[in-house]
Amino acid sequence: MADDCFIKNEKLYQIYRALGISEAVYEYGEKYCKLLKPRFCEMDRVAEYNQMKVLQAMQKNRVSEVHFAATTGYGYNDLGRDTLEQVYADIFHTEAALVRPQLTCGTHALAIALFSNLRPGDELLSPVGKPYDTLEELIGIRESMGSLKEYGVSYRQVDLLEDGSFDYDEIKKAINEKTKLVTIQRSKGYQTRPTLSVERIGELITFIKECKPSVLCMVDNCYGEFVEVIEPSDVGADLVVGSLIKNPGGGLAPIGGYICGKKEAIAQAAYRLSAPGLGKEVGASLGLNQSFYQGLFLAPTVVAGALKGAVFAANLYENLGFRVIPNGTESRHDIIQAIEFGSPEGLIAFCKGIQAAAPVDSFVEPEPWAMPGYDSDVIMAAGAFVQGSSIELSADGPIQPPYAAYFQGGLTWYHAKFGILKSLQQMVQEGLVQINPVVIH
Ligand SMILES: *Cc1c(COP(=O)(O)O)cnc(C)c1O
Numbered sequence: 413m414a415d416d417c418f419i420k421n422e423k424l425y426q427i428y429r430a431l432g433i434s435e436a437v438y439e440y441g442e443k444y445c446k447l448l449k450p451r452f453c454e455m456d457r458v459a460e461y462n463q464m465k466v467l468q469a470m471q472k473n474r475v476s477e478v479h480f481a482a483t484t485g486y487g488y489n490d491l492g493r494d495t496l497e498q499v500y501a502d503i504f505h506t507e508a509a510l511v512r513p514q515l516t517c518g519t520h521a522l523a524i525a526l527f528s529n530l531r532p533g534d535e536l537l538s539p540v541g542k543p544y545d546t547l548e549e550l551i552g553i554r555e556s557m558g559s560l561k562e563y564g565v566s567y568r569q570v571d572l573l574e575d576g577s578f579d580y581d582e583i584k585k586a587i588n589e590k591t592k593l594v595t596i597q598r599s600k601g602y603q604t605r606p607t608l609s610v611e612r613i614g615e616l617i618t619f620i621k622e623c624k625p626s627v628l629c630m631v632d633n634c635y636g637e638f639v640e641v642i643e644p645s646d647v648g649a650d651l652v653v654g655s656l657i658k659n660p661g662g663g664l665a666p667i668g669g670y671i672c673g674k675k676e677a678i679a680q681a682a683y684r685l686s687a688p689g690l691g692k693e694v695g696a697s698l699g700l701n702q703s704f705y706q707g708l709f710l711a712p713t714v715v716a717g718a719l720k721g722a723v724f725a726a727n728l729y730e731n732l733g734f735r736v737i738p739n740g741t742e743s744r745h746d747i748i749q750a751i752e753f754g755s756p757e758g759l760i761a762f763c764k765g766i767q768a769a770a771p772v773d774s775f776v777e778p779e780p781w782a783m784p785g786y787d788s789d790v791i792m793a794a795g796a797f798v799q800g801s802s803i804e805l806s807a808d809g810p811i812q813p814p815y816a817a818y819f820q821g822g823l824t825w826y827h828a829k830f831g832i833l834k835s836l837q838q839m840v841q842e843g844l845v846q847i848n849p850v851v852i853h
Contacts, residue, residue, distance in 0.1 A: 440847050455716045462638045462712035469502035480702040487696030504645045508678035511670040518655030519546040521669030528684030532564030534592035539583045541571040544601045576606045593628045598636040599746040607745040614647025635746040638715040650674045657801040662714045663823040664707030721828025722749040752814040759815040763793040765835030766807045770795020780811045788812040805831045
């Protein structure tokens with residue numbers, strides 16, 4: 413068995429060499445593949461559980477070929493769309509779901525959930541610090557046309573404590589007679605706070621409901637789906653929101669978002685998405701249903717592959733002396749990995765390597781560029797089948813200290829692995845790192 417493996421290893425290296433990976437980089441990666449086997453095995457078990465969860469929901473709802481038929485126009489009686497929403501509701505264990513191509517991205521799904529469930533005079537609370545960048549304009553933290561603020565919805569924020577824990581005293585004080593909805597972001601996004609486990613989200617929701625039972629708890633679940641065997645809706649969230657070009661689309665959904673939750677809250681969202689009186693009844697699926705179903709079916713394994721890539725990268729780069737967030741041994745609650753390179757050259761080389769590993773646009777060289785909304789140049793690497801899809805292997809980072817690359821995705825573990833090896837190869841070639849002997853944790 414061992415010999416057999418070794419021969420296959422030689423064969424495997426031949427093709428890596430043909431793709432520009434040196435023996436030293438390859439062997440360095442192989443050592444970590446071996447070391448990380450028990451963790452990868454754990455991730456496979458989570459994927460197995462989630463695969464069964466998805467399968468069970470599809471079987472229960474008798475998913476059939478008819479559900480893949482396209483509707484056009486108003487989309488009345490779109491059986492595939494309505495059944496898909498029931499499948500999502502069953503997976504997330506919620507009363508209802510809204511899963512639509514008309515939810516154009518994650519921010520849009522969050523906007524619909526918020527605008528539909530808040531009214532003038534209500535207050536929105538974030539008890540986990542500053543939300544994701546795009547939500548600043550949505551809420552009106554940054555002055556913006558059409559924000560919640562413009563509609564008379566106020567906003568309060570309680571930051572996490574220094575050690576990343578919840579500031580329960582301040583949260584209690586912040587909840588008042590106007591507080592209608594609490595938004596909890598699971599993923600750290602592009603911040604340095606830790607990502608919240610579903611269990612911790614549950615503790616927070618329990619506390620908030622004790623303070624004020626009528627408050628709606630919404631979780632921004634972006635990048636978190638299928639990383640654990642439970643979702644925020646299993647621990648009391650009234651609304652769970654995410655993007656289909658991240659985890660639950662499995663790389664196949666070409667657009668879309670989802671909102672799962674309480675029947676009443678989902679009805680509100682549907683009336684906001686289309687129009688009062690119309691709600692869920694309209695919204696043609698335009699032939700996208702099959703990719704939504706099939707992507708959802710693949711999502712648990714795709715997420716496991718992306719997670720392996722994140723942990724692999726954390727370990728490889730941590731051992732080379734870079735600060736990685738989360739670190740190589742921490743438990744995972746989303747698929748984002750940050751690596752601080754400490755120099756623009758390091759960050760740029762890393763992104764070049766990720767780009768060079770892509771199935772699409774591998775011949776393109778990413779360069780730092782001025783982007784709207786950023787005060788420094790930003791470099792981005794993405795060679796994706798779906799534009800901007802970040803369940804596909806992608807990386808970006810602002811050219812400013814600490815020169816951190818944020819990377820995520822990989823439709824398969826093998827591609828994620830190759831991307832990371834390629835990034836390391838690029839760094840080695842530019843003389844930015846030397847390969848160290850492996851330290852066993
Ligand atoms: C990606 C993301 C969003 C926004 O999603 P878009 O599809 O980019 O609009 C919101 N919150 C978090 C935590 C995200 O990761």
